[in-house]
Amino acid sequence: MIYPIERGRWIVTLTGTARDYPPTDEAGFLDFARSLDTPLLHDAIRDARPLSPIWGYRRTENRLRHYDQLDRRPEGFLVLGDAVCTFNPVYGQGMTASALGALTLDRCLREQRRRHPHGDLGGLAGRFQHRLARSNATPWLLATSEDFRWPLTEGGRRSYRTRIAHHYLDRVLAAVPKERAAQQALLEVLHLVKSPIALAHPRILASVLAEAARALAHRTPPPRHGREHPA
Numbered sequence: 389m390i391y392p393i394e395r396g397r398w399i400v401t402l403t404g405t406a407r408d409y410p411p412t413d414e415a416g417f418l419d420f421a422r423s424l425d426t427p428l429l430h431d432a433i434r435d436a437r438p439l440s441p442i443w444g445y446r447r448t449e450n451r452l453r454h455y456d457q458l459d460r461r462p463e464g465f466l467v468l469g470d471a472v473c474t475f476n477p478v479y480g481q482g483m484t485a486s487a488l489g490a491l492t493l494d495r496c497l498r499e500q501r502r503r504h505p506h507g508d509l510g511g512l513a514g515r516f517q518h519r520l521a522r523s524n525a526t527p528w529l530l531a532t533s534e535d536f537r538w539p540l541t542e543g544g545r546r547s548y549r550t551r552i553a554h555h556y557l558d559r560v561l562a563a564v565p566k567e568r569a570a571q572q573a574l575l576e577v578l579h580l581v582k583s584p585i586a587l588a589h590p591r592i593l594a595s596v597l598a599e600a601a602r603a604l605a606h607r608t609p610p611p612r613h614g615r616e617h618p619a
Contacts (some may be wrong), residue, residue: 398433398436402417417442449476450476450532452473463512468486468492469489470482473527476531479534488580491563492520497516500512502544529584536554557587559600560595569592570590
């Protein structure tokens, strides 16, 4: 991934899965980029001048604390952001999830003021933690479901429902280069603008089916094994 920032500079990020870690020395970093399926990233940075050392980060676990399920909690004490939920940073959802949590807190505070104009905070903590849990549910689902693609992922097993979701998402990804509607919907879901349900919209489903039909039409017949004997 390459991100443009100010003054003509770029941030370059390489990620690996299943303990295939990108090296943090310059030569190894470039070799890792060269090993990708497409040469575009390597070609873009091959002759670039690095402005900083290469930093590695391997704390990629997802973590969710269920403050919404506490039987007792102190009133006026609220927990949000990374203190509640952290994600594998490769998905780039942590700051957005925290911002959505801040909006949830704002709505809860406004509601509390309408209910108790004299400043009573009773009930606010429990109501906020439950609503924050609902806000975190979508990015948590997206992050953990994708991590379960890899056999070395710890903390659970891929369910049948998750396998079906992976299969469908693979079909969406195949449609993205040719179908603008699929591309738009996928980006909106990944950036937490819309719910994953958006990927099941009839227009997206039609794009997926159209791409599947194209792939089927161009599929090479499997080789025949053994010899044929004349009748």
